[in-house]
Each structure stands twice: as structure tokens, then as C-alpha cells.
Amino acid sequence: MLTRLTLTEARAGLAARKFSARDLAKAHLDAIDRLNPKLNAYITVLPEKDVLAAADAADARYANGTARAMEGLPVGVKDLFCTKGVKTTAASKILANFIPLYESTVTARLLDAGSVFVGKTNLDEFAMGSANITSAFGSVLNPWQRKGDEATALVPGGSSGGSAAAVAAGLALAATGTDTGGSIRQPAAFCGIVGLKPTYGRCSRWGTIAYASSLDQAGPMTRTVADAGLMLEAMAGFDEKDSTCSNRPVPAFAQAVGKSVKGLRVGIPAEYRAPGLSPEISAMWEQGIAWLRDAGCEIVDVSLPHTKYGLATYYIIAPAECSSNLARYDGIRFGVRKDAPTLDGVYELTRAEGFGEEVRNRILMGTYVLSAGYYDAYYLKAQKVRTLIKRDFVQAFEQVDVLLTPTAPSAAFAQGENADDPVQMYLNDIFTVPASMAGVPALSVPVGLDAKGLPLGLQIIGRHFDEETVLSVGGALEAAAGFAHTPTLHAEAGA
Amino acid sequence: MSYIIEGKTGSWEIVVGLEVHAQIISHSKLFSGASTKFGGEPNSQVSLVDAAFPGMLPVINRECVAQAVRTGLGLNARINLQSRFDRKNYFYADLPQGYQISQFEHPIVGEGSIEIELAGGETRQIGITRLHMEQDAGKLLHDQDPTRSFVDLNRSGVALMEIVSEPDIRAPEEAGAYLRKLRQILRYLGTCDGNMDEGSMRADVNVSVRKAGEPFRTRCEIKNVNSIRFVMQAIEIEAARQVEIWENGGEVDQETRLFDPGRGETRTMRSKEDAHDYRYFPDPDLLPLVIEQEWVDGLKAALPELPDAKRARFQQQYGVPFYDAGVLVAEQSVADFFETVAKGRDGKLAVTWVTGELFSALNRTGRTIENSPVSADALGKMLDLIADGTINGKIAKDVFEDMVETGESPDAIVEKKGLKQVTDTGVIDAAVDAIMAKHADKVAEYRSGKDKLFGFFVGQVMKETKGKANPALVNDALKAKLDA
Numbered sequence: 001m002l003t004r005l006t007l008t009e010a011r012a013g014l015a016a017r018k019f020s021a022r023d024l025a026k027a028h029l030d031a032i033d034r035l036n037p038k039l040n041a042y043i044t045v046l047p048e049k050d051v052l053a054a055a056d057a058a059d060a061r062y063a064n065g066t067a068r069a070m071e072g073l074p075v076g077v078k079d080l081f082c083t084k085g086v087k088t089t090a091a092s093k094i095l096a097n098f099i100p101l102y103e104s105t106v107t108a109r110l111l112d113a114g115s116v117f118v119g120k121t122n123l124d125e126f127a128m129g130s131a132n133i134t135s136a137f138g139s140v141l142n143p144w145q146r147k148g149d150e151a152t153a154l155v156p157g158g159s160s161g162g163s164a165a166a167v168a169a170g171l172a173l174a175a176t177g178t179d180t181g182g183s184i185r186q187p188a189a190f191c192g193i194v195g196l197k198p199t200y201g202r203c204s205r206w207g208t209i210a211y212a213s214s215l216d217q218a219g220p221m222t223r224t225v226a227d228a229g230l231m232l233e234a235m236a237g238f239d240e241k242d243s244t245c246s247n248r249p250v251p252a253f254a255q256a257v258g259k260s261v262k263g264l265r266v267g268i269p270a271e272y273r274a275p276g277l278s279p280e281i282s283a284m285w286e287q288g289i290a291w292l293r294d295a296g297c298e299i300v301d302v303s304l305p306h307t308k309y310g311l312a313t314y315y316i317i318a319p320a321e322c323s324s325n326l327a328r329y330d331g332i333r334f335g336v337r338k339d340a341p342t343l344d345g346v347y348e349l350t351r352a353e354g355f356g357e358e359v360r361n362r363i364l365m366g367t368y369v370l371s372a373g374y375y376d377a378y379y380l381k382a383q384k385v386r387t388l389i390k391r392d393f394v395q396a397f398e399q400v401d402v403l404l405t406p407t408a409p410s411a412a413f414a415q416g417e418n419a420d421d422p423v424q425m426y427l428n429d430i431f432t433v434p435a436s437m438a439g440v441p442a443l444s445v446p447v448g449l450d451a452k453g454l455p456l457g458l459q460i461i462g463r464h465f466d467e468e469t470v471l472s473v474g475g476a477l478e479a480a481a482g483f484a485h486t487p488t489l490h491a492e493a494g495a
Numbered sequence: 496m497s498y499i500i501e502g503k504t505g506s507w508e509i510v511v512g513l514e515v516h517a518q519i520i521s522h523s524k525l526f527s528g529a530s531t532k533f534g535g536e537p538n539s540q541v542s543l544v545d546a547a548f549p550g551m552l553p554v555i556n557r558e559c560v561a562q563a564v565r566t567g568l569g570l571n572a573r574i575n576l577q578s579r580f581d582r583k584n585y586f587y588a589d590l591p592q593g594y595q596i597s598q599f600e601h602p603i604v605g606e607g608s609i610e611i612e613l614a615g616g617e618t619r620q621i622g623i624t625r626l627h628m629e630q631d632a633g634k635l636l637h638d639q640d641p642t643r644s645f646v647d648l649n650r651s652g653v654a655l656m657e658i659v660s661e662p663d664i665r666a667p668e669e670a671g672a673y674l675r676k677l678r679q680i681l682r683y684l685g686t687c688d689g690n691m692d693e694g695s696m697r698a699d700v701n702v703s704v705r706k707a708g709e710p711f712r713t714r715c716e717i718k719n720v721n722s723i724r725f726v727m728q729a730i731e732i733e734a735a736r737q738v739e740i741w742e743n744g745g746e747v748d749q750e751t752r753l754f755d756p757g758r759g760e761t762r763t764m765r766s767k768e769d770a771h772d773y774r775y776f777p778d779p780d781l782l783p784l785v786i787e788q789e790w791v792d793g794l795k796a797a798l799p800e801l802p803d804a805k806r807a808r809f810q811q812q813y814g815v816p817f818y819d820a821g822v823l824v825a826e827q828s829v830a831d832f833f834e835t836v837a838k839g840r841d842g843k844l845a846v847t848w849v850t851g852e853l854f855s856a857l858n859r860t861g862r863t864i865e866n867s868p869v870s871a872d873a874l875g876k877m878l879d880l881i882a883d884g885t886i887n888g889k890i891a892k893d894v895f896e897d898m899v900e901t902g903e904s905p906d907a908i909v910e911k912k913g914l915k916q917v918t919d920t921g922v923i924d925a926a927v928d929a930i931m932a933k934h935a936d937k938v939a940e941y942r943s944g945k946d947k948l949f950g951f952f953v954g955q956v957m958k959e960t961k962g963k964a965n966p967a968l969v970n971d972a973l974k975a976k977l978d979a
Contacts, residue, residue: 081550082549082550088549090549095549098549100548100549100550101543101548102543102548102550104550205550205552206550206551206552207550207551208550209549209550210549210550210780212779213779213780214779240554241552241554242552242554243552243553243554243555243780243781243782244779244780244781244782320776321779323584323774324582324584324593324594324774324776326593327584327586327592327593327594328547328548328549328591328592328593330586330593332588332591332646333546333547333548333591334548334549343587343588344586347586367774370584370774370775370776371772371774372772372774375774375775375776379776
């Protein structure tokens with residue numbers, strides 16, 4: 001049962017010496033051995049001896065009483081975080097051979113808290129995608145299957161699809177994700193786990209490969225809300241190496257879970273009742289409202305009038321930033337290079353071969369919206385709309401403490417669905433993008449299964465730097481929903 | 496003074512604006528901790544940020560901001576308490592990020608001005624449009640291998656100030672005067688060493704021509720000119736080229752050009768059609784740069800005295816003539832030398848000695864003021880010997896030559912060579928008597944009204960005393976005895 005534990009349970013079990021960190025690590029490496037060939041959740045699995053050495057060091061600390069918050073807990077790391085001496089690819093061919101000389105701030109903090117990394121999880125190339133089908137190292141399979149249609153391969157969501165699949169299937173107790181427009185929350189919802197996108201600036205971006213700098217934010221992907229709090233505590237905090245990182249103190253997030261939510265005001269944004277929203281999602285949302293009302297929350301109707309512009313705005317700003325952020329992948333200093341007789345030729349061949357189609361699409365879109373004559377109409381206007389979207393949230397939070405919405409407009413879809421229609425694919429982010437644009441924290445909590453047996457998630461959005469209230473409400477929702485399902489493909493399925 | 500090109504169709508004036516890139520003096524780069532030292536082994540001063548490794552982020556160097564603000568203050572310019580960094584996007588092998596971080600829309604320094612001085616002492620104000628901070632690029636080495644180019648990133652990320660002038664310049668000499676004055680101010684401030692031959696100061700020159708009273712015509716930008724002389728030459732040559740095009744019924748194209756001093760021509764580097772679309776946008780890795788007025792005030796209070804102020808003070812405090820004061824403040828080290836000499840002494844005497852004997856000695860020995868064979872203190876001591884009557888001005892010149900030669904102190908030289916001035920009136924009287932006896936005829940002429948002969952007697956007495964007699968006492972004694 002070691003691969004079914006929560007972080008909190010595993011930490012307690014280790015502390016009580018019910019099992020060793022070595023046992024825990026071995027169980028996970030074993031699960032990866034068996035399931036990763038099918039799920040493709042990991043791009044790189046760390047060498048067994050390294051993982052076991054880290055576990056042994058953790059055991060030593062438990063033995064001498066110096067165990068830290070995440071001591072001995074097996075964690076997967078999205079392959080967008082640079083890890084010293086461990087290949088870091090961003091799921092791109094262009095970085096297929098890149099081994100960083102440095103450890104990202106977030107992963108360094110997790111290591112400092114005692115985490116045992118087991119591998120680098122798969123993702124959409126450069127975190128661009130909502131289905132984890134753009135990875136240069138192959139798609140990730142969702143461990144969940146439709147009831148009665150087990151043959152259809154489902155996507156885990158994206159871009160942190162490998163992390164979500166790994167946590168759901170028992171290949172890690174928890175994993176790091178990054179969220180730019182929904183890349184933690186949507187895969188968490190698709191895979192029946194908890195995913196938290198913290199406030200922009202809560203976690204340092206240093207050493208995390210950039211997609212869209214003004215939106216990218218690292219966060220935890222876990223099995224419970226309390227675990228998300230515990231792990232965020234280890235990841236977050238001021239970093240002088242990231243100018244956009246906040247110097248606010250890091251609260252004891254885990255303690256926020258279980259706190260009474262009585263009297264909290266929960267806003268239901270009218271604009272999220274989008275036409276075409278599936279009745280099942282709608283019903284699940286109503287159920288969530290009822291649970292929170294029962295827990296003593298006051299339900300308030302609110303309006304976020306600029307919601308409808310969120311997706312269009314996002315798909316201007318994020319590609320604009322990515323077109324510039326990805327310019328450094330030119331084949332000159334690191335990564336893959338394709339030689340050519342001229343410098344421009346090197347750029348053209350290297351980037352044409354190194355980047356996949358989705359990344360190229362976004363670079364082209366971003367280059368276009370920043371170009372002379374179009375800047376004002378696209379980028380500048382999008383920035384103005386972004387300000388309005390942010391203001392919507394600030395004004396809503398004058399009336400309510402949190403907002404409750406669905407995380408995604410559907411449950412996990414099949415590989416191949418939506419694949420030929422990028423706009424349809426982009427619509428997956430419709431509920432997650434506005435919070436990203438505003439920079440506010442948002443949490444996805446699994447609350448139930450649809451008729452086909454696939455998990456559904458609800459999203460709780462809070463004020464800037466008020467992850468605590470978000471976690472409290474998330475905890476209440478989790479308790480009411482009592483989601484205890486595991487996917488068909490699980491390390492201990494049938495065991 | 497005006498610079499006019501006489502063409503077939505009439506007179507043309509030139510319109511010039513300069514964009515000067517000045518490397519900020521700082522220990523580390525604009526957004527990284529790597530060293531900025533000149534002349535290091537290739538790629539020995541490169542951080543992961545400068546090489547644009549994945550996930551690396553820029554962090555602004557506070558000292559570079561302070562240097563930019565100091566420079567703005569030195570240019571009497573508006574300091575913008577809020578400014579912003581933008582990305583200028585283009586691909587090149589010396590630009591690891593694929594963009595240069597610069598300040599496009601909101602520079603840290605706004606309008607200011609520089610007063611330039613032209614031949615004949617005429618002065619003019621040249622407007623400063625703005626000053627902004629930006630990163631320098633790396634350097635490509637094409638001469639290391641027959642088929643490949645190498646990249647040296649030591650310079651990548653070093654802080655530059657781009658100082659943009661208004662199109663106020665109307666003559667090549669004015670451009671030269673502007674650059675010299677700007678360099679002087681930067682050096683006084685300690686914000687840029689101004690060494691154009693090391694590339695730490697370089698200029699882009701915008702040139703157009705027009706007939707009197709016309710609005711501006713199309714301009715060309717001559718990139719990266721690396722000496723003041725070349726800037727002046729490039730303006731002359733480019734203006735002549737443009738006049739010829741207009742006068743032959745042609746049209747000057749707005750383009751970027753290169754100056755080739757060897758061939759004495761400018762030629763096209765990039766036409767307008769090939770101009771880059773830099774896709775500027777605010778750098779999302781950096782917050783807007785917000786500084787406090789209080790901090791700016793503190794920097795202002797700590798600024799060194801600038802050349803114009805120093806010149807005025809030298810005139811007023813030491814009675815130095817306007818022209819000489821300009822010579823003294825041209826370089827801070829000279830001004831400091833002078834002030835050490837002049838402090839508490841006769842300023843006029845000090846300036847005569849510094850710009851006269853000292854400068855010619857430096858010239859002769861090929862030394863600079865920094866390693867002058869005579870220190871400011873020693874020269875001062877020598878002036879003291881003149882002032883207290885130990886030696887007279889004539890002997891002082893000999894003493895000074897000895898000082899240049901031997902490096903010995905003036906009193907030691909005076910002592911050793913027995914050059915002490917004769918102030919014993921008995922000795923002087925005796926000499927006067929002897930001369931008067933020897934030249935009784937001249938005495939008679941003098942007494943009959945030929946007072947011009949007085950100088951002759953002075954000379955003879957000085958000769959008699961080997962130049963050591965105190966000239967004032969000689970005068971007194973002669974006057975008394977001749978007029979008796």
C-alpha cells in the first residue's frame with residue numbers, strides 16, 4: 001500500500017518507523033518499472049542507486065531525529081525544472097541532451113526539505129498544451145479509463161500531464177507542476193488529484209524553463225489538499241534571483257486545511273455558466289455549492305464581466321512572451337544544433353527540427369502579435385484587457401472570500417480528440433486562464449466521477465497571496481466529496 | 496560659427512544628432528554578478544544569465560542604476576523615478592538571449608543639456624533627449640579559424656548607457672566638442688572611462704542636410720564610430736554625399752551606414768527595407784524600476800564638482816583667466832594637481848607654472864600628469880620659496896629644471912647649489928656702487944633724463960650678483976643712489 005499513501009500519511013509512517021524511506025523509494029521505483037512503459041509519465045527515471053542513496057540519507061535523519069518536512073517522500077519533478085546533473089528536456093528535442101549545471105530554486109528547496117526525487121515527469125513541449133500530446137518523448141496516457149470503453153486511450157490533460165498521471169497511478173506520492181494557463185489544475189482534474197497554482201510570485205521561477213514569464217508559476221500536485229499545503233510550504237518563498245518573486249513570509253499552509261469555513265463567502269461567477277457546459281459538470285458544480293453551503297459558507301452570485309476575453313487575451317500574451325523566451329534555443333551554446341553554411345541557416349534548421357508543431361505555432365503567433373503595426377492592436381490591447389480581468393477579480397474579492405467554479409469544461413478526452421482543432425483544444429483552459437491572467441491562487445480538487453467513471457474537479461480561486469483560505473475551502477470540499485477513487489491503471493490495482 | 500556646404504544650388508547646412516553608447520563603470524554586469532573587467536580571457540567572465548541558459552533570470556544591479564542617475568544629474572537632466580526595461584528581439588550569435596534588455600519607452604533619464612565651447616570661446620547648448628540603460632552584446636571573433644567564427648561573451652550583459660542628443664549639432668567641430676565635453680563629464684562623474692579605443696564609448700551619428708529655414712530632410716545613421724576624429728570625418732563625408740544626391744535630383748534613403756576611415760567613405764549597412772522589426776515589449780522578468788527621490792537627492796549631494804562649476808570656481812577663487820581655467824579642468828587629474836599647487840598660494844603664479852613650465856616639462860619628458868616628475872607638493876614648495884623671498888623667479892626656473900631632472904626637493908637644490916636670494920642690502924649696495932662707478936657715463940645720461948637706462952642698471956647689478964639678488968631690493972637701492 002506504500003504507493004497509495006498521502007504525503008502526510010507517509011511522513012507519519014516514516015517517523016513511526018513503520019516502513020523505511022528505502023522501502024518507500026523501492027516501492028515507487030518498482031511501480032515506475034511496471035507502469036511507466038505504458039503511461040509514459042516519466043521522461044527520465046533517476047538511477048536506482050541515486051534514489052536509494054537519497055532514501056538512505058533520509059532514513060538516517062529519521063534515526064537521528066533530524067528529519068525535515070518532506071524527509072524521504074518520493075516526489076516526481078516536472079521536466080521543466082532544471083535539476084543539477086540530471087537531464088532536463090522541457091519535453092523538447094531541442095533540449096534532448098541538456099544537463100543543467102544548476103538546481104532550480106523550487107527543486108533545491110524540496111531537496112532541502114528532504115524530498116527524494118524519483119524522476120523527471122513528462123509534459124507538453126515547453127509546457128504548451130492541454131493534453132500532453134505535444135511532448136517530443138511521446139504522449140502520456142491517463143491512468144483512468146472510461147467504464148465499458150477501456151480500450152480508448154485518454155489524455156491526462158496538460159501541460160503537467162506526466163506529473164498528474166504519476167501521482168494518480170502511484171508512481172510518486174506527489175509531483176511538482178507548473179501552471180501558465182491551467183497546466184496544473186486541468187491535468188489534476190483529468191487525473192483525479194489535487195493541483196494548486198499559487199499566487200504569481202509565491203514560488204521562484206529561477207531555474208524553471210520559461211514559457212510565459214508573467215504567468216508561469218510552480219505548484220504542488222498531490223493526493224490531498226493538506227498535502228498540497230505541506231508541499232507548497234516547502235516550495236515557496238522569497239528568492240533574490242527572481243525579481244518577480246514575492247518577499248512575503250510563507251505561512252504554515254498545511255495548517256489551513258481543516259479550519260472551519262463557516263461564514264466564509266463563496267462567489268459563484270455568472271460568466272462561468274458558459275453555454276454548452278456539460279450537464280454533468282454543471283451538476284457537479286451545483287453539488288459543490290451545496291456542500292459548501294452545508295459547511296456554513298454563504299453563497300453569493302458575482303460577476304467577472306471580462307471573463308469572455310480571458311482565453312483570447314491569454315493566447316496573445318503567452319505566445320508573445322514565449323516567442324521571446326524561446327529565442328535562446330538557437331543551437332549555439334547548448335542543446336541540439338543542426339549545422340548549416342550560414343548563421344541564419346543554423347537557426348532555421350536547428351529550430352525547425354528542434355521544436356514541435358505546437359511550439360512553432362505559438363512562436364509564430366507571438367512574433368506576429370509583437371510585430372510592428374500589430375503590437376497596438378494585439379499585445380497592447382491584450383495587456384489592457386488583462387488589467388480589466390485582474391480588476392474583475394479584485395472587485396469580486398471585495399464581496400467574497402473565494403470563488404468556486406469547475407476546473408475544466410469536460411472530463412479527460414481521448415487521445416486524438418480535439419487534436420486537429422487548436423481552438424477547440426485551447427477551450428480546455430477557459431475556466432483556468434482568468435485566474436492565471438489575474439495572478440491569483442487557484443486550486444483544483446477532485447470531487448466525483450462522471451457517468452463514464454472519469455474524475456471531475458472543481459476550482460477554488462482566492463485573493464492574491466491568500467492560499468490559506470483557498471486551502472481551507474478546498475479542505476472542506478474534499479471532506480464533503482470524500483473522493484476515494486483510484487484509476488484503473490494503478491501501481492496497486494488488483495493487488 | 497557655422498559650417499556651410501556650398502553646392503551648385505546654394506548653401507546647405509548640416510543637422511547632426513549623436514547616440515553615444517557609454518559603458519558604465521561597475522564591478523558586475525547590468526543583470527548578473529559576472530565581472531566587467533576589460534581584457535579577460537575569452538568567456539572567462541560569463542555567468543549563466545549572460546549565456547542565457549534555460550531558466551536564468553536577470554536581476555538589476557543597483558550600482559548601475561546609481562551610475563545612470565549620476566550621469567543624468569551631470570547632464571542637468573530629468574530623472575524618471577519610474578522607468579521600465581523592454582526586450583529588443585533579434586537573432587545574432589553574439590546575443591545569447593535572442594533579445595537585448597533595454598529601456599525603449601520609459602528611459603531612466605529624460606531631457607537635459609550639455610554646454611559646448613567652440614573656437615573663440617563661443618558656447619552653445621546641445622540638448623539631450625534621453626539616457627537609458629541597456630545590455631551590451633558579446634563579441635564575435637572571426638580571425639581565429641579559417642572557416643569558423645567564435646563567440647566571446649565576456650562583454651555580454653555589461654551595462655551601457657545610451658545617451659541620445661537632440662539634432663542640435665550644426666558642424667563637425669560641434670560634434671567633436673560635444674563628444675569631448677560628454678566624455679569629460681562622464682570621467683568626472685566616474686560613470687564611464689570614455690576610452691573610445693577600448694570600445695567603452697562609441698557613437699552612432701545621425702546626419703542630414705538642408706537648406707536654411709527648411710524642415711529636416713531624411714537622415715542616415717552611421718553606426719559605431721569609435722573615435723572623435725572619425726565622427727567629425729564621417730559627418731563631413733556623409734553630408735557631402737547627401738548634398739550631391741539632392742543636387743543631382745536624387746533622394747537620400749533613410750538607412751544605416753558604416754564609416755570606412757581607410758577609404759574615406761560611408762556605405763550602406765542596412766537599408767530601411769532590411770531594418771529589423773525588434774518587437775519591443777516590456778520584459779516580464781523584471782518589475783518596473785522604481786527609485787526614490789530621496790535616493791536621487793543623496794546621489795546628487797555626493798556628486799563630484801563638474802568641469803563647468805570647477806572652471807568658474809578656479810576663475811573666482813584663484814583668479815585664473817577663463818581660457819586657462821578651461822585648460823586646467825579639461826582633465827580632472829590636471830585640475831586636482833593645479834588645486835594642490837594653488838591652495839593657500841598665489842593662484843595666478845600657480846597657473847603660470849602649471850600651464851607653462853610644468854606642461855612643457857611633461858611634453859619634453861613624455862610623461863602625463865599622473866606620473867609627473869615634479870609632484871604638486873614639490874611645485875607648491877617651490878612657489879613658497881619664491882613667495883618668502885628665498886629665491887627669485889629667475890632662479891626658480893633653474894631650480895625647477897633641476898627638480899625635473901633629479902626629482903629632488905626645491906629646498907635641497909637651493910641649499911646645495913647656494914641659490915639663495917641675496918637680500919643683504921650691504922652686498923646689494925656694494926654691487927650698485929661698483930656698477931655705477933664702472934658706468935659713470937651712463938649714470939650721467941640717466942641723470943640728464945634718459946630714465947630708460949634704469950633697466951640696464953638692474954640687469955648689470957643682477958649679473959654682478961649672479962642673478963641671486965632680490966630684484967625689489969636692487970630696484971630700491973638703484974633708485975635711491977641714481978636719484979640722489
